[in-house]
Amino acid sequence: MARSAILNVMVNAAYKAGKSLTRDFAEVENLQVSRKGPADFVSKADLRAEQIVYDELRKARPTYAFLMEEGGEVEGTDGQHRWIIDPLDGTTNFLHSVPLFAVAIALERANEIIASVIYNPVMDELYTAEKGGGAWLADRKRLRVAQRRHLADALVSTGIKTQGTSNDGLQMRQLAAINPAVAGIRRSGSISVDLAWLAAGRFDGLYEAGLAPWDVAPGLLMVKEAGGFVTDFAGQGGSVWNGQVVAGNEAIQGELLKQLKPIH
Incomplete structure (x- = not known):
């Protein structure tokens, strides 16, 4: 699968955040952690990953708005596009050394999701999708839902x-x-x-x-x-x-x- 320019931007941001999370995951016991609420933790790793994604996307598309789990909303100027970001989906897994978490990024245009990236850095599994272009694993395998009927x-x-x-x-x-x-x-x-x-x-x-x-x-x-x-x-x-x-x-x-x- 040949990636579009916008999907390349998203993938690069996910990879960079994933590298940061992988480093922190190796030292998870030393992370300074604060509690936001019941079973809902936020760590320095989470915030660092979000900043990486934000910086990469902002650099590539400076007029786009943002909606982020930790950073909230950031207004854009083009009025059409918005990034929706979860820099560490599976924070509780991460903080318990369970290697099942992801960097997740979506691009919304005129209230419709048109592109998305989900990257699990520990398993090194990259999932991508674009509207009308299918969903893919590692740019090589086209994804299809299972066909069981019952x-x-x-x-x-x-x-x-x-x-x-x-x-x-x-x-x-x-x-x-x-x-x-x-x-x-x-x-x-x-x-x-x-x-x-x-x-x-x-x-x-x-x-x-x-x-x-x-x-x-x-x-x-x-x-x-x-x-x-x-x-x-x-x-x-x-x-x-x-x-x-x-x-x-x-x-x-x-x-x-x-x-x-x-x-x-």
Whole structure:
């Protein structure tokens, strides 16, 4: 796959941030960490990676706006484009020396995601997608969602918040409905990786709520470009703003939705 100029900019930023995270990951026990909230940590590594991504993207496209997990919003001047960035998706994994996390970057144009990059630096797996150009692993393998048709055969990913979040009861009801219907449920700790793996056919389906735009934006395009379907729990079109994702191939996504809709 030949990358576009804009995708090259995004990939280079992800690689540079990934190198920084890899160095910090090797010394994770020495990181100075502060707590933002229940089970939600931010470290110097997180902030450093975000600054690297910001600097690289700002240098390449100085008129574009930003929406970042740590740095918040930065206004642009062109009125059309915005970068959406999670510099370290899977912070809790990172701080516990679990090598499953990613740098995730999406580009929004006129309220539509048009390009995305998800990079796991420890596994050295680079996932990219552009609107109309497909989703790819390492620029060589085109991604397609898995073709299993029945929930009983499906491996499904979700996220389970911890320590007194407001939707504890909802999550338990969802698990009670989904768990008996599927071959297995996985909780990786990185929604960006989950969505990339769904696009790659490693997971068959995915559902999660309580997500931020930077959690959803990079993977949303990737799943769609890999032939997947994405909605919210009400069956409406997938959006980076409502915090809900139900995804899979057409059959699995539809079956997950049938299980989840009554709960909502």
